[in-house]
Amino acid sequence: MWALAWVALISVAHPVLNLGPWGGSAAAAEGKFRVGFLPVTCHLTCPVTDFINKQLVGEGLFEPVRFSGWPELKEAFLAGYTPATFLLAPMAMALREQGVPIKIVYLGHRDGSAVMVHKDSGVYRMQDLRGKRVAVPNRYSNQRLLIFRALNDAGMRADEIELVEMPPPDMPAALYARAVDAISSGEPFMGQTELDGYGRVLWLTKDVWPNFISCVLAVHEDMIRNRREVVQQLVDGIAKSGKWLDASMDHRMDAAQFVAEKYYNQHPRLLEFVLSKPPDRVKYSNLSLLRPDFEEIERLGVQAGILQGKVRFDDYADPSFVRDEGAIEPHAWPGLGRR
Amino acid sequence: MAATDVVVDVRDTWMSFAGNRPGEPIHVLERIGFQVRHGEFVCIVGPSGCGKSTLLNVLGGFIEETRGSVLVEGAPVKGPDPGRIFVFQENGVFPWLTVEQNVGFGLWQRPAAERAERVAHYVRMVGLNGFERAYPRELSGGMRQRVEIARALAAEARMLFMDEPFGALDFLTRLKMRADLVRIWQAERKTILFVTHDIEEAVQLADRVLVMTRRPATIQAEVTVDLPRPRDLDARGYLDCRDRIFALMGMDAHQSGVVVSR
Amino acid sequence: MSEQQPGKTAWFDWRAVALPAATAVVLLAAWHFGVVASGSDLFPKPHEVLAGIVELLQRGLLLKYVVASLFRVTWGFGLAVLIGVPLGLLLGWFRPAFLAINPLIQALRPISPIAWIPVAILWFGIADTAPVFLIFLASVFPITTSSMAAVQNMQLVYLRAAQNFGVRGLPLFRRVIFPAALPQILTGLRIALGVAWLVVVAAEMIAVNSGLGYLIIDARNAGKRYDLVVAGMVMIGLIGLVLDGLVRRLERCDEVRWGHGRN
Numbered sequence: 001m002w003a004l005a006w007v008a009l010i011s012v013a014h015p016v017l018n019l020g021p022w023g024g025s026a027a028a029a030e031g032k033f034r035v036g037f038l039p040v041t042c043h044l045t046c047p048v049t050d051f052i053n054k055q056l057v058g059e060g061l062f063e064p065v066r067f068s069g070w071p072e073l074k075e076a077f078l079a080g081y082t083p084a085t086f087l088l089a090p091m092a093m094a095l096r097e098q099g100v101p102i103k104i105v106y107l108g109h110r111d112g113s114a115v116m117v118h119k120d121s122g123v124y125r126m127q128d129l130r131g132k133r134v135a136v137p138n139r140y141s142n143q144r145l146l147i148f149r150a151l152n153d154a155g156m157r158a159d160e161i162e163l164v165e166m167p168p169p170d171m172p173a174a175l176y177a178r179a180v181d182a183i184s185s186g187e188p189f190m191g192q193t194e195l196d197g198y199g200r201v202l203w204l205t206k207d208v209w210p211n212f213i214s215c216v217l218a219v220h221e222d223m224i225r226n227r228r229e230v231v232q233q234l235v236d237g238i239a240k241s242g243k244w245l246d247a248s249m250d251h252r253m254d255a256a257q258f259v260a261e262k263y264y265n266q267h268p269r270l271l272e273f274v275l276s277k278p279p280d281r282v283k284y285s286n287l288s289l290l291r292p293d294f295e296e297i298e299r300l301g302v303q304a305g306i307l308q309g310k311v312r313f314d315d316y317a318d319p320s321f322v323r324d325e326g327a328i329e330p331h332a333w334p335g336l337g338r339r
Numbered sequence: 340m341a342a343t344d345v346v347v348d349v350r351d352t353w354m355s356f357a358g359n360r361p362g363e364p365i366h367v368l369e370r371i372g373f374q375v376r377h378g379e380f381v382c383i384v385g386p387s388g389c390g391k392s393t394l395l396n397v398l399g400g401f402i403e404e405t406r407g408s409v410l411v412e413g414a415p416v417k418g419p420d421p422g423r424i425f426v427f428q429e430n431g432v433f434p435w436l437t438v439e440q441n442v443g444f445g446l447w448q449r450p451a452a453e454r455a456e457r458v459a460h461y462v463r464m465v466g467l468n469g470f471e472r473a474y475p476r477e478l479s480g481g482m483r484q485r486v487e488i489a490r491a492l493a494a495e496a497r498m499l500f501m502d503e504p505f506g507a508l509d510f511l512t513r514l515k516m517r518a519d520l521v522r523i524w525q526a527e528r529k530t531i532l533f534v535t536h537d538i539e540e541a542v543q544l545a546d547r548v549l550v551m552t553r554r555p556a557t558i559q560a561e562v563t564v565d566l567p568r569p570r571d572l573d574a575r576g577y578l579d580c581r582d583r584i585f586a587l588m589g590m591d592a593h594q595s596g597v598v599v600s601r
Numbered sequence: 602m603s604e605q606q607p608g609k610t611a612w613f614d615w616r617a618v619a620l621p622a623a624t625a626v627v628l629l630a631a632w633h634f635g636v637v638a639s640g641s642d643l644f645p646k647p648h649e650v651l652a653g654i655v656e657l658l659q660r661g662l663l664l665k666y667v668v669a670s671l672f673r674v675t676w677g678f679g680l681a682v683l684i685g686v687p688l689g690l691l692l693g694w695f696r697p698a699f700l701a702i703n704p705l706i707q708a709l710r711p712i713s714p715i716a717w718i719p720v721a722i723l724w725f726g727i728a729d730t731a732p733v734f735l736i737f738l739a740s741v742f743p744i745t746t747s748s749m750a751a752v753q754n755m756q757l758v759y760l761r762a763a764q765n766f767g768v769r770g771l772p773l774f775r776r777v778i779f780p781a782a783l784p785q786i787l788t789g790l791r792i793a794l795g796v797a798w799l800v801v802v803a804a805e806m807i808a809v810n811s812g813l814g815y816l817i818i819d820a821r822n823a824g825k826r827y828d829l830v831v832a833g834m835v836m837i838g839l840i841g842l843v844l845d846g847l848v849r850r851l852e853r854c855d856e857v858r859w860g861h862g863r864n
Contacts, residue, residue, distance in 0.1 A: 007675055014672035014729075017665040018811040039822045068818045072807055075719050081726035169821035176643050196643075196825055266823045401761055421767040431762035434859035435780040445766040447776075476859045494766060 033223070033230065034063045036073050036085035039264035040168065040186040041274055041282045042109050042215040043086040047263035048245060048255050049237040052331045061233060066263065069167050070138045077102075077220070084219040084234060089294070090301050091140035092218045096316035097308055101221035103318045104289060106235045108215040109242075111205045112274075112282025113143055114190040115150075117182045118175055119200040126154035126202075132181035135166040135174060142214045143184040145300040150208050158304070175199060186214055187282060188266065191274035206280060213293055224318060235321040236328075242284035244330035249276060254335040289319040346498065346530050347375035347398065352407025354393055355555075366555035367393050371407070373549055373558055378528045380521075382541035384584065385551030391534045392502050394556075398532065399425045399500045412497070421445060424491035428503040432475045432486045438462065439471040441486050445494025461489040464523060481512040488523065498530040505540070517543050521568055538588070542581045543570055550587045560587050645828035650835060653828035662816070667836065669811035670801050673729060677736025677804075678797040685741045685793075686786060689748020690778060699749070710742040714800045722807060732804035732812070739800040740793040747789020751782030784852070784860020791848040798841045802833075813837050 037043040050064045065082055067073040070091070077085045078100065086108050095102050115134075117123040123132070136144040144163065151158060166174060168185035172193045175183050182202060183190070193199020205212035217238060223231050244251055256271035264271070274281055291313045301307030322328070354368035367390040375381050385391050396402045397409060400418040409416050411423065424445075425431070432441050439458050446454045462468055465485035475483050484504050491499055505513045521544060524531055535541055541548045548562045562584055566576050629647045636646050645653070657663040692699045692706075714735045725731040755778065763777040805814025813833050820829035852861050 003679075007679060010668065010672045010675050013668045018669045066810065068806060068822060071719065072722060075722040076726065079723045079726055081722070167821075169818075172825070173643060173827070192825065264822065265819055399765070401764075419761070419765040419767070421765070423765075425761065425765050427758050427762065429756075429758050431758040433759060433762070433777070433780070435783065435856045444776075447768075447772075474855055474859065 032060070032063045033084060033227075034065045034082045035234070036065050036067055036076055036082035036087075038067055038070070038073060038086070038168075039266060040215075041112050041188060041271070042186040044245070044255065044259060044282075045108060045238045045241040045284060046086055047259045048241040049234075051258050051262065052241060052244070052333050053237060055333055056331065061237065064263065068169070070141075077218075080220070083223050084217065084231070086215050087218045088138060088141050089213050089216045089297055090142055090145060090306055091138070092216055093294075093297065093301065093311065093316050094140055094306055096311045102218050102316065103221055103224060104216045104218050104316055105224075105231060105318050105321050106217040106238055107213055107287035107289065108217055108238075110211045110213060110283045110286065111280065112187050113146060113184065113205045113212060113214055114187070114281075115147070115182055115184045115202040116175060116190045116193050116199040117202050118178060119198055121181065121200075123181065123202060126150050126156060129182055130156065130160050131162075133162045133164055133179075134182040134184065135164050135171055135180045137168050137185045138165055139304075140306055141185075142212065142297065143186075144306075145297060145304055146205060146209055146212060147184060148300050148304050150203070153208065172196070172199070187274040188270045191277075191281075192270055195270060195273050204281060211283075211286070211293070213297070216289075232321055239287060239322055239328045240331045242287050243328050244333070245275075245284040247330045249279065251335055252276060252279075257336065286325060288322050288325045289313075289317050344376045345374050346377045346412050347373075347532070348408075348410040349373050349398075350408040352397070352404045352409055354390070354397065354402075354405050368397075368404075369555040369557045371556075371558060373561070375530060375532060378530055380524055380531045380533065380544060380546045381549060382533045382535060382545035382547075383549045383551060384535055384538055384541045384588075385556060386553050386588065387536050389551050389554050390556040391536070391551060394551075395425075395500050395502050395532060395534050399423065401425075421494060422496055423498040423500060424494060424496035426484070426487050426491060426499060426501040426504045428506050430475075430480075430483050430487065430507075432483050432490070434475045437472050437474055438467055438478070438486055441475070442489045442493050444490055445496075457493045461493040464492070464526070465489040466519065479512070480508050481516055484508070484516060485519070488520070492523070492527060492529070496529065498532070501531060501533045503535055504533075506535070506537075513540070518569065520544065525568065538581060538584050539572075542577060542584065543572070548584060550584055562587075643825065643827055645831050649828045650831045653826075653832035654835065657816075657829070657832060663836070666811055666813050666816050666833075667840065669809070669815075670805070670813045670837075671840075673732045673804065673812065674736055674794075674797050674801055676729075677733040678740050678794055680733070681737045681741035681744050681793065681797070682790065685744030686748050689745040689750075689786070690752055690774065690782065692745070693749040693752025693782070694774075694778065703749070706742055706745055710746065714739040715803045718803070718807060729809065731807050732801070732809055732814075735804040735807075736797045736800050740797040743793040743796060744786075744789055747792070748782060748786050751785035751789070752778060754785065755781045780856065784857040787848065787852050787857055788861075791845065791852070794844055794848060795841065798837070798844060802837065813840075 035046055037046040046064050050060045050062065053059070053061050062084070065076070067076065070088065073082075073085060073087065074091060074095070076082045077087070078095075089104070092102055092104050123129055134147060136147060138144070147161070147163065148158060151161070164180065166180070166183075168189045171180075171183040171185055171189050174180045175193055176196075176198050183193070190199070190201075194201065217235070219231055219234075245255055252275040253272055256275055257268050260266045260268040260271045294313050294317060298307060298309060298312075302309045350372045352368060352371040353366075354371075355364040355366045358365045371394060383391050383394065393402065397404050398411060398416065400416045400420060400423075411420075419425070433444065436444065439462060442461055443454050443458045446457060449457070458471075462471055465488055467482060467485055467489065470478065470482065475486065478486070487504070488499075505516050508516060517540060533541075533544060542564055545564055548564060549558050550560045550562065551557065552559045562580060564580050566574070566580070570577055633646050633648075636644050654663065657666070692702055717735055717738055721731040721734050725734050759777055759781045763773055768776060801812065802814035802817055805812040806818055809815055813836055816836075817830050817833040820826040820833065823829070852858070
């Protein structure tokens, strides 16, 4: 009897307390599709679009679903739970090679990654990392390819450093404890080590691979086939958000505020820091899909052994949703109006 | 002995178990044959491990004889029967039930009022009034055996098969239990088959004692104890009877020290 | 009759409070001075963790997350009990069923629930169903195994007594086999509940957005909030302590107390 009462109580209390307006899954019933993302700046346009939609239209047009790690993000897409998702570019390409009907429709950002070392370490250039341990988020991450490219530039071989995979949220503590000598992932986890006073930038992506792409917006082919207008609406929203973010530093500070608070549950100061110091640490303009960018990723991916080179740009990308980058206007939303 | 009176009729019954080595079965019972009349109190004595309990289990329907004829109440034994209740040495009282729930265990198909009445009656008969709501773990060993006997009687068992039921009790409790069992048996007139290795116990309780040999066991003698109850443990007849059984089992009661000198 | 040590069990035993409290004080002091001595400014000190818990309370998150985790454990563990106990009784009783199914159970049992995460996502998406499924998986095998063993270890005398009274079929299960096995089943449930609660962190690594496991993962995402990581650990530990205490109280019930050692 007590057991039944408990089951009833907990089964009522949980939905009441945890499935509220910002709780998420309530929207599923209304036929909105889910978009997967991680709390990193590479995926910032996802929550920004959702938030501005809510300001302008009064409700979100899709349901953003926050994940904590790359494998879960990928699996939710494969399970069809999130028909659209932000994803590592090489991971999307590798999935395509493995026969997953996935199409990259837009970029999430440009730049926005870094390689950090401990501020007291003697590492000042790539050559100093010889024999050291470097953390990357995932074998399919572009950060890993970034390290390969930096090694190429420095005339080093891949086996001269030890690469380990680590979830980005764990990287700052690992660097602090000196469990690894260098860490590399999307922001804000790199900036966090700087802000907390023990990390030092070895280099930012813009120094090694200008216009670096870590993450892309990818959708299931069925979405393009059956609900093209919805994908178009999503891409338009992301594109406008990118333009909006890059239109003024005030916008970025506003985004840091509402994304940190309502989506990422991070300290706003952290996002403010990585979105402004320097301002081109991460960029949200020129997010159209360009063939040469991906051919570079293909080349490095094959070299790193994560791609077989079986699929080409036309197989895994669909650039038809944004024909003219220059025609995109930022969202007509003035911001939080705090000033 | 009128044929209709006979409730247990065992003829030329053999029992063997598979041994550790194939083709070498262990012979436990050989050529067993005896009869028990309705309302009779029969004890079976024999050396430890001779197969007394095995014989009782065959009668109770828990194991099947290898060959022979075992008729109980006129029919071959097919399995356990609610009319013939076993009382176990290791105590088969259910520890998750109270005294009254245990006593009423066999009465689940009776109306509640009748059940309550019978439970109360037999709880009183075995002297457990006041302990109806107690759990077995709160009772002494002797009280637990009383619960088991009451449970058997309450279910209207016509026969009780008792397998060394007092074996685990201390000396004084054992004496008291014997006296109570005789009192109850005189009141209810159930047929009782009582297995024990304690010769004194057998002589104190039984109308007739079946004496078994070592394994493979057979019945070597029947001793009729024609003494009035309650029995005087110093009476000539009692001592003669006891000494005769000791002699049958190859022991001198006085020299072997099994008899406490009084 | 069962009043061993009169006056000692009847009265409130101050040592049951004072001794664990002393252990806690010693550990907290060691923790505090350990962090001070290491000079770490990432790892939180006890009072910072307490402040973290207070902060969670004030933001209303603590209640939400505790409820969410308890919800998942209730359903996952509850389903495991509903399926595991009857299945275990059945396997313990019917030898052909045991021969057919036990190897499968013993093969599935050592697989960590963490290994099931990808499968859970593919089968159940990421709503509450996936963590409930993981918690169910973690607890159903210990429950089944202990129920099965409970029947197999049951004293033969209870069975014979019941058969003697003509009890067979379903009533035999309900009136004798189940109560006879219950003490050992309860011990199995206590262990399984510990495992279920243990798995809550891993289960909430899937993108649910509430729960104590989520709190820990979320705090890692949040940058330098290791105070909240440890706060989550402390809450999980405290609730685990309470759950264990509740099942131990069940083991004191009259129907099962006989099976748990000293009266």
